[in-house]
Amino acid sequence: MATGKLYKHSLALLTDLYQLTMAFGYWKLGREKEEAIFNLVFREHPFNGGYTITAGLETIIGFLSDLEFDQDDVDYLATLQGNDNKPLFESGFLDYLSNMRFECDIDAMPEGTVAFPHEPMLRITGPILQCQILETALLNMISYQTLIASKAARVCAAAKDEPVLEFGLRRAQGIDGGIAASRAAYIGGCIGTSNVLAGKLYGIPVRGTHAHSWVMSFDDELESFDAYAKALPNNCVFLVDTYDTIQGIKNAIIIGHKLRDRGHTLAGVRLDSGDLAYLSIEARKLLDDAGFPDAAIVASNDLDEFIIDSLKRQDAKINVWGVGTKLATAYDQPALGGVLKLSAIRLPGQDWQYKVKLSEQTTKISNPGILQVRRYHDRSGFIADMIYDEQLGPGDLPIIIDPNDPTRRKRITTNPPYEDLLVPVFRKGELVYDPPSLSRIRQRVQAQIGSLHPTIRRYMNPHTYPAGLEQRLHQLRTELILNARGYTEPPSNQ
Numbered sequence: 001m002a003t004g005k006l007y008k009h010s011l012a013l014l015t016d017l018y019q020l021t022m023a024f025g026y027w028k029l030g031r032e033k034e035e036a037i038f039n040l041v042f043r044e045h046p047f048n049g050g051y052t053i054t055a056g057l058e059t060i061i062g063f064l065s066d067l068e069f070d071q072d073d074v075d076y077l078a079t080l081q082g083n084d085n086k087p088l089f090e091s092g093f094l095d096y097l098s099n100m101r102f103e104c105d106i107d108a109m110p111e112g113t114v115a116f117p118h119e120p121m122l123r124i125t126g127p128i129l130q131c132q133i134l135e136t137a138l139l140n141m142i143s144y145q146t147l148i149a150s151k152a153a154r155v156c157a158a159a160k161d162e163p164v165l166e167f168g169l170r171r172a173q174g175i176d177g178g179i180a181a182s183r184a185a186y187i188g189g190c191i192g193t194s195n196v197l198a199g200k201l202y203g204i205p206v207r208g209t210h211a212h213s214w215v216m217s218f219d220d221e222l223e224s225f226d227a228y229a230k231a232l233p234n235n236c237v238f239l240v241d242t243y244d245t246i247q248g249i250k251n252a253i254i255i256g257h258k259l260r261d262r263g264h265t266l267a268g269v270r271l272d273s274g275d276l277a278y279l280s281i282e283a284r285k286l287l288d289d290a291g292f293p294d295a296a297i298v299a300s301n302d303l304d305e306f307i308i309d310s311l312k313r314q315d316a317k318i319n320v321w322g323v324g325t326k327l328a329t330a331y332d333q334p335a336l337g338g339v340l341k342l343s344a345i346r347l348p349g350q351d352w353q354y355k356v357k358l359s360e361q362t363t364k365i366s367n368p369g370i371l372q373v374r375r376y377h378d379r380s381g382f383i384a385d386m387i388y389d390e391q392l393g394p395g396d397l398p399i400i401i402d403p404n405d406p407t408r409r410k411r412i413t414t415n416p417p418y419e420d421l422l423v424p425v426f427r428k429g430e431l432v433y434d435p436p437s438l439s440r441i442r443q444r445v446q447a448q449i450g451s452l453h454p455t456i457r458r459y460m461n462p463h464t465y466p467a468g469l470e471q472r473l474h475q476l477r478t479e480l481i482l483n484a485r486g487y488t489e490p491p492s493n494q
């Protein structure tokens with residue numbers, strides 16, 4: 001029975017200490033009811049790609065649904081001391097945490113959405129104290145799964161119509177990394193995983209062959225295949241490279257005939273070393289000539305999207321790709337670089353005050369407002385994305401401005417159909433969203449990627465998809481930046 005949860009208790013302490021010290025500060029100042037809006041964004045696509053696939057929302061929903069500071073948690077917090085060896089937190093604050101119930105609004109892009117730099121993938125609105133405590137966990141859950149789903153999408157795109165199995169658990173970043181990687185890889189397009197716990201938790205199909213150790217534990221390879229075929233006649237993909245790959249394929253064929261005589265099937269062979277193009281072509285010839293045209297050739301060994309692409313260009317005859325380390329660890333880019341930035345604040349019952357964070361680097365200056373993302377499309381696919389402020393509104397026939405280079409603009413002139421990407425997930429702490437099944441999320445990924453122009457899908461040096469700020473939001477942001485830099489008066493609505 002798929003439960004979808006690795007942890008069966010509240011993870012309220014899954015945060016950085018500074019979030020709790022700030023929370024204490026807000027409480028001490030009586031500011032705990034002040035409301036804030038934070039947006040979770042990334043600044044650059046991972047892997048130098050042209051798009052990013054969101055993942056991790058369901059993990060966040062599980063985390064927030066269980067959220068509470070239980071007695072053990074506050075007992076632990078009571079032991080923390082400041083540099084005068086006195087308690088860091090007052091008991092009144094710990095009581096406050098014990099009684100605190102999650103009461104924020106969350107709006108988020110559904111999992112499996114393609115996202116672009118600076119677009120909020122998730123927006124949290126609520127008491128600033130709560131938003132602050134949750135920052136770290138929200139980033140942790142979305143950033144990593146989004147990274148792996150995006151990597152998987154690239155690997156699967158390279159494999160084109162051929163299935164990719166995720167084999168990464170043994171090299172993944174610890175227990176949670178391995179579980180989350182399997183989930184995200186499945187979202188990104190892998191058809192199964194070797195990770196049995198992920199299979200149980202999420203209902204991901206589990207698949208596998210056997211290891212060199214099985215072959216090595218027998219006196220010879222043929223005997224090992226024979227014994228495996230007798231024990232598991234319905235799961236025979238023989239690993240053929242323990243000693244000599246060509247001889248291994250011939251041994252697999254000998255056992256394949258025996259399997260067939262007993263009413264079973266040689267499902268395939270796995271190549272795990274050597275020149276995978278050459279060996280797969282030889283394997284295909286041997287298997288076909290022996291009457292096993294349906295036996296699959298599975299390949300593994302430090303594969304990634306670039307090696308898969310190269311092997312395909314070499315006409316490798318590989319039917320199934322087993323990809324582990326480089327997928328589950330996001331080997332070439334181990335972090336997404338997600339951030340959660342404050343964009344507005346207000347006292348209860350008062351107007352929002354918009355906020356920006358300055359930086360010497362233009363791309364690191366945050367966006368103010370109550371942000372939403374509008375995606376315009378036509379029959380051929382996505383046209384452009386526009387980040388707009390819900391109070392200013394999306395505007396008629398808007399102009400979309402690249403925040404990194406305001407001279408780059410796109411005018412929306414024809415009133416094309418659109419979709420607002422952030423959907424309500426929590427309202428005042430109550431779940432108002434019915435999370436889709438993993439198979440629906442996988443379908444969404446394929447539909448979303450399919451709606452991108454092929455030049456944006458290219459995994460080397462892709463074209464840049466038009467995504468930017470609605471012009472009045474851009475103007476307001478510019479005024480706030482100039483004001484923060486001391487050049488102007490604050491904008492009139494501040």
Ligand SMILES: Nc1ncnc2c1ncn2[C@@H]1O[C@H](COP(=O)(O)OP(=O)(O)OP(=O)(O)O)[C@@H](O)[C@H]1O
Binds near residue numbers: 274300303
């Ligand atoms: N024809 C090919 N074209 C491009 N890359 C290939 C080709 N064949 C294999 N590779 C890749 O080259 C790398 C070979 O790595 P390495 O030399 O460490 O492996 P090996 O010696 O074949 O096997 P192992 O060390 O696992 O026993 C792997 O990443 C593999 O996927």
Ligand SMILES: O=P(O)(O)OC[C@H]1O[C@H](OP(=O)(O)OP(=O)(O)O)[C@H](O)[C@@H]1O
Binds near residue numbers: 300
């Ligand atoms: O190469 P990856 O993409 O990570 O795929 C998973 C690897 O895990 C297994 O190897 P094993 O742990 O036996 O080590 P190996 O690298 O020596 O084959 C398997 O034979 C693959 O080679």
Ligand SMILES: O=C(O)c1cccnc1
Binds near residue numbers: 168210324
């Ligand atoms: O089943 C397999 O072939 C497998 C599983 C994990 C890692 N490498 C291979």
